Amino acid sequence: MQRIRTTICEIPSGFVASYGQVAEIAGIARGARQVAYTLSHLPPDQVLPWHRVIKASGKIAFAEGTENFDDQSKRLMIEGVVVRNGKVDMKQYRWQPDLDELLWKPCSSWDQKTP
DNA sequence: CATATGACGACAA
DNA sequence: ATTGTCGCCATAT
Numbered sequence: 578m579q580r581i582r583t584t585i586c587e588i589p590s591g592f593v594a595s596y597g598q599v600a601e602i603a604g605i606a607r608g609a610r611q612v613a614y615t616l617s618h619l620p621p622d623q624v625l626p627w628h629r630v631i632k633a634s635g636k637i638a639f640a641e642g643t644e645n646f647d648d649q650s651k652r653l654m655i656e657g658v659v660v661r662n663g664k665v666d667m668k669q670y671r672w673q674p675d676l677d678e679l680l681w682k683p684c685s686s687w688d689q690k691t692p
Numbered sequence: 693c694a695t696a697t698g699a700c701g702a703c704a705a
Numbered sequence: 706a707t708t709g710t711c712g713c714c715a716t717a718t
Contacts (some may be wrong), residue, residue, distance in 0.1 A: 578715075596700050600714085604706065607713050609700040617699055629701075630699080639700035 580604055581615045587679065588629040590656045592672035593665055595633035596692070601673065628652040635667040 587603040588594050600608035603653035611645050628649040631637055641663045650660040658670050 597702095600700090605714070607701080608715070609713075610698055611700090611714050611716090613699045614697080618716085627699085632699085633701060640699095649699090 578603065578605070578612070578615055581605070581612055582619075582623065582625055584674075585616075585625050585627060585630055587674070588626055588672050590626070590629075591658060591670070593629045593631050593653070593670050595632050595670045596638075597628060598672070599630055609633075620690070629656075629672070631665055633667075635665045637663045637665075670689060 581599060584599050584603040585594075588599075594602075595653070596609040597607070599604070600612045602614070605611055612630065618645065619625065619631040637646055637649050637660070639649065646663065650663065652659050653665065658665055
């Protein structure tokens, strides 16, 4: 779903959002799993800050040791997010969007097909 | 239309 | 903290 990708696109660097959070903002109340599905089927050319999406528990979605896991944790750390044991301190890094911020939509215009 | 499937979430033991 | 269940929603078959 476009809404989901757009939402993820708006997560600012240095912060993270849970699948459920992304789903809600995207308009799908309990669609955490849907977000997961969407991410796992991302078009290869689609560039999104997918690494900023983690579980509500603060843990990275991939199993420790996998390439994706390393990739994600690495990307997060580059952005200044402290990842310890595959976990992130949600209290500190959880993205808390403001309306202005959302309405601004500084992202690309790949979502402009809204009816 | 009926099932199966996910990079999940909340909760009980 | 860890593990198992069940619920959830859009897609895929």
